[in-house]
Amino acid sequence: MNRFTPFNAVSLTLGFAFLYLPIVLLVIFSFNASQLVTVWGGFSTKWYAALFANKQLLDAARISLLVAFTTACLATVLGTLAAVALTRATRLPGRTLFTAMTYAPLVMPEVITGLSLLLLFVAVGFERGFWTITIAHTTFALCFVAVVVQSRLLSFDRSLEEAAQDLGAPPWRAFVTVTIPTILPAIAAGWLLAFTLSLDDLVIASFTSGPGSTTLPMRIFSSVRLGVSPDINAACTILIAFVTVGVMAATLTAKLRGSTR
Amino acid sequence: MDTGEDRLLIPPPAVALTEPPGEAAGDPPRRGQQQNAGFAPWDDPAAVPLIEFEGVSKSYGETLAVDDLSLAIYPREFFALLGPSGCGKTTLMRLLAGFETPSAGTIRLEGRDLGAVPPHERPINMMFQSYALFPHLSVWDNIAFGLRRDRVAKPEIARRVDEMLTLVQLTGQARRKPHQLSGGQRQRVALARSLAKRPRVLLLDEPLAALDKKLRGETQFELMNLQEEVGITFLIVTHDQEEAMVLADRIAIMREGRIEQVAPPRRLYESPASRYVADFVGDVNLIEGTVTESGPGGVRVAAEGIGATLLTAPSDEAATGAPGCVAVRPEKIAIGPAGDGPPPAHNALEGVIYDYAYLGEYTLFRVRTASGHLIEASRLNRSRFDDNPLTWDDRVVLSFEADDAVFLDR
Numbered sequence: 099m100n101r102f103t104p105f106n107a108v109s110l111t112l113g114f115a116f117l118y119l120p121i122v123l124l125v126i127f128s129f130n131a132s133q134l135v136t137v138w139g140g141f142s143t144k145w146y147a148a149l150f151a152n153k154q155l156l157d158a159a160r161i162s163l164l165v166a167f168t169t170a171c172l173a174t175v176l177g178t179l180a181a182v183a184l185t186r187a188t189r190l191p192g193r194t195l196f197t198a199m200t201y202a203p204l205v206m207p208e209v210i211t212g213l214s215l216l217l218l219f220v221a222v223g224f225e226r227g228f229w230t231i232t233i234a235h236t237t238f239a240l241c242f243v244a245v246v247v248q249s250r251l252l253s254f255d256r257s258l259e260e261a262a263q264d265l266g267a268p269p270w271r272a273f274v275t276v277t278i279p280t281i282l283p284a285i286a287a288g289w290l291l292a293f294t295l296s297l298d299d300l301v302i303a304s305f306t307s308g309p310g311s312t313t314l315p316m317r318i319f320s321s322v323r324l325g326v327s328p329d330i331n332a333a334c335t336i337l338i339a340f341v342t343v344g345v346m347a348a349t350l351t352a353k354l355r356g357s358t359r
Numbered sequence: 360m361d362t363g364e365d366r367l368l369i370p371p372p373a374v375a376l377t378e379p380p381g382e383a384a385g386d387p388p389r390r391g392q393q394q395n396a397g398f399a400p401w402d403d404p405a406a407v408p409l410i411e412f413e414g415v416s417k418s419y420g421e422t423l424a425v426d427d428l429s430l431a432i433y434p435r436e437f438f439a440l441l442g443p444s445g446c447g448k449t450t451l452m453r454l455l456a457g458f459e460t461p462s463a464g465t466i467r468l469e470g471r472d473l474g475a476v477p478p479h480e481r482p483i484n485m486m487f488q489s490y491a492l493f494p495h496l497s498v499w500d501n502i503a504f505g506l507r508r509d510r511v512a513k514p515e516i517a518r519r520v521d522e523m524l525t526l527v528q529l530t531g532q533a534r535r536k537p538h539q540l541s542g543g544q545r546q547r548v549a550l551a552r553s554l555a556k557r558p559r560v561l562l563l564d565e566p567l568a569a570l571d572k573k574l575r576g577e578t579q580f581e582l583m584n585l586q587e588e589v590g591i592t593f594l595i596v597t598h599d600q601e602e603a604m605v606l607a608d609r610i611a612i613m614r615e616g617r618i619e620q621v622a623p624p625r626r627l628y629e630s631p632a633s634r635y636v637a638d639f640v641g642d643v644n645l646i647e648g649t650v651t652e653s654g655p656g657g658v659r660v661a662a663e664g665i666g667a668t669l670l671t672a673p674s675d676e677a678a679t680g681a682p683g684c685v686a687v688r689p690e691k692i693a694i695g696p697a698g699d700g701p702p703p704a705h706n707a708l709e710g711v712i713y714d715y716a717y718l719g720e721y722t723l724f725r726v727r728t729a730s731g732h733l734i735e736a737s738r739l740n741r742s743r744f745d746d747n748p749l750t751w752d753d754r755v756v757l758s759f760e761a762d763d764a765v766f767l768d769r
Contacts, residue, residue: 105612261491263478265505265556275504279495287402 100181111156118236128331145332155333158317162297165228165313170237170293176236177243178285184244203241211238226308234306235296242295243288250284277345282334283351292350294341399623400433401609407432407470409592410455412558415464417450418615424450426616427464428563432560437586439603442613442639448596451613452562456485456593463730468559479508484558489563490549492537497547499524499533505556523551526585543574552583554589564594567602579605600640604628607616613634628688633769638688644692644734648684648765653677658766660685665730670705670761676768683768691763692736694724696747697754706735712749724749726757 128146132139149155184197203211215234219226258280261271278285300315307316316329316338370600400406408431417425425448432438440448451461453734454466457478466473473481483546484505493501502523506516524530527547537545546566553561561662566582567575583606586593597603604624605608612619612627612635620632631637634645646669648662660669660675662685697709710726721737728734736757749755 156554171456255489257487257489257491258493260456260478261485261487262484262493262504262554263458264456264485266479266508267504268477271508276493277459279494282495 109334116205124331125335125338127328128335130328130331133328145328149332149336152234152329155274155317155329157312157315158312158322159333161228162314165235165303166293166296166339168232168291169239172232172244173238173239173283174289174293177240177248177288178247178255180240181247181251183249184256200241200244200286203238204239204245208299208301210306212302215302216305219292226306227311230306231303231311231313234294235299236300238302239292239295242291243285246288246291247281247284250281273332286351287348291345294344294348297337297340374709394554398608400436401431401621404604405626409431409436410594411465412451412454413453413465413467415451415461415466417447417459418453418462423616425454425461428616428618429464430618430621432592433591434592435590437583437608438595439607439610440596440613441598441600441603441610443598446613447616447733448617449564449615450488452485452564452594452596455560456483456562457462457481465719466540480557482556484553484556484560485562485564486549486553486566488568488692490537490545490569491553492545492548494537497534497536497539498529501537501548502555503553509556519555523555523599526554526588527678542569542571543578546570546578550585552592557589557614558591560594561590563593565597566595566596568598575602582606582690604640606673612639614639621648629768630765631686634686634767636683637765642689642735643686644689645767646687646732646734648683648685650677650681653679657761660766665708665728665732668705669764671764671766672762674766674768677766681767681768685764687759688762688769689735689737690739691725692720692734692757692759694726694736694738694749694757696749697756706759706761710734710755711749712753712755715749715751724755726755 127136127138129141129143130137130139131142133142138310156263180200184200185195187193190196212234215230215237218224219230224230253275257271258276259269262276263269267275298315300319303313303316308312314333318333318337321327321330410430410432412430413683415425415428416423426447428447428451440451441447450459455473457473457476459475459614462568468481469485470768496504498726499520499674502520503516506519511519520533521530524533527550529544529547529551532540532544534547537548546569563582567578570578579602582593586606595603595606603701607624609621609623610627611621614635620627620636627636631640631643637643637645646660646662647664648660648669650666651657651661652659653674655673658671658674660671660683662669671685703709706746708726708728712724712730713727715726716723717740719740723735723737723740726734729759740766
């Protein structure tokens with residue numbers, strides 16, 4: 099079964115083509131010298147230069163990165179705590195329900211998440227802007243962190259923590275000196291995942307943003323509606339690079355550390 | 360690379376039978392000396408126990424893992440908890456380590472109630488079955504972990520860790536991570552880590568279960584020597600009776616949360632307190648019957664089922680007319696061809712050989728009596744040649760001394 103048959107080759111090619119052809123096209127056209135988006139006019143990096151002169155886009159990118167960073171940090175802390183609580187509280191009544199409730203936002207349509215958060219912010223009179231986006235992103239990103247960390251915690255040998263206590267570490271100390279370092283790859287993967295998810299998000303950000311807090315995907319989306327300009331392709335390419343690096347780093351940190359034991 | 364795998368953990372004493380030269384007065388006596396001097400604090404009413412369990416119970420919902428258990432363990436003892444899985448032996452150990460709290464009863468260490476003392480404040484260390492080595496720390500840091508928590512001065516930590524590494528012969532592996540070690544080496548790191556703090560008691564949870572058979576045999580003796588060297592009380596949990604017998608001064612046989620019997624290995628084997636113990640430790644023939652006579656001369660049992668009258672060693676538990684059983688080990692039964700000279704005066708059973716197995720050091724015979732019972736008897740193969748071979752369907756007589764049989768009422 100593990101031989102590389104022509105059938106495998108074809109299905110692999112088709113699958114990847116389906117997934118990545120549009121993205122590859124976008125990346126190629128970001129190096130297009132022509133003003134027209136769909137006509138190849140030779141290789142050029144001028145749109146990247148134009149991009150770095152576009153103050154609006156740069157501002158949006160700065161906000162996006164800041165939101166993503168804050169979100170990743172908050173979501174990692176909250177998601178890890180949730181994962182720990184859900185894994186450890188084996189005798190908690192309704193634990194399965196709580197676990198399901200943590201996972202639900204993963205499959206919840208973003209429109210609903212965005213809308214409900216918007217309603218909440220309006221109801222409590224929270225002025226919309228940087229922090230509302232960050233809170234909204236943290237809300238859904240922490241679920242992903244919880245899932246990643248929880249899967250690592252399930253295979254975590256509790257006797258490690260007991261051994262630490264046995265050797266004189268109070269429970270909190272055992273957690274910090276033994277549990278955290280052991281599940282650190284999963285926590286790091288969770289952080290990177292939260293970061294890229296926040297960087298990607300358009301729908302929820304659109305619902306919860308306010309004046310002066312337009313994120314990069316929002317800016318791109320709004321400028322595309324006025325007509326696709328090649329510097330948007332360049333911006334997207336950079337965004338793709340960020341996300342790819344993030345996801346790959348997340349996968350690798352989880353995998354490398356996993357294989358050493 | 361020298362893994363140190365095939366060498367003994369602790370070099371055996373160079374001169375075993377005499378006092379090792381230059382041994383300080385405070386050094387622990389060797390096992391041989393302990394036995395000669397009669398190391399048996401459990402028989403000494405003046406001896407002060409190190410650990411006391413008093414009416415300890417532990418229940419998980421409906422199930423009772425430990426059931427009103429009382430036990431005393433003495434300083435410097437190597438004590439084994441032996442029993443099948445689910446008998447509560449691990450729970451008992453975890454109660455002592457502090458990972459579980461008793462539902463009832465008290466646990467005392469040196470007379471101090473451990474009830475409110477959390478695990479990290481108990482002068483008890485544990486070697487886990489999985490070894491539980493910290494994967495992100497080197498061997499050196501693993502061993503230093505407990506000392507650091509105690510805020511021991513740095514030079515002292517370094518000295519103690521190096522001492523431990525020498526003790527378990529892992530000086531060359533100090534900088535390695537646990538996943539770079541072999542199973543035997545990991546076991547030794549776990550041992551060094553749990554000994555580094557010089558606990559009052561060391562708990563060992565199935566310490567040799569993860570090792571292969573050959574290594575296990577060697578490590579048993581290493582562990583025994585080590586215990587004598589460090590002079591710490593060891594409490595081991597195991598399901599392997601050979602392991603318990605090799606290592607322990609006393610063994611507690613556990614069954615369904617209770618202790619069936621606590622005794623040194625020899626007494627446990629030769630004078631079991633119950634059918635369960637007799638059957639759990641080694642092989643045994645149990646012959647049911649009724650006591651017809653009991654006195655200082657022994658117990659006479661009418662074994663109606665098998666159609667014989669049997670005489671056993673004297674027993675306080677035997678009351679005339681009471682039911683019970685005669686327990687006799689296969690190696691205590693002599694086997695010989697039937698009709699060969701006059702039959703023995705007592706404890707003779709006739710039958711035919713139903714099955715036999717040659718096992719190298721001895722041959723095991725299964726003899727079927729006229730009543731249909733199967734009795735096992737073994738014969739040591741002291742000679743390379745079998746002078747009077749017995750085979751299937753041979754008529755034989757089984758006999759045993761009254762003193763070699765035990766009467767059991769439960």
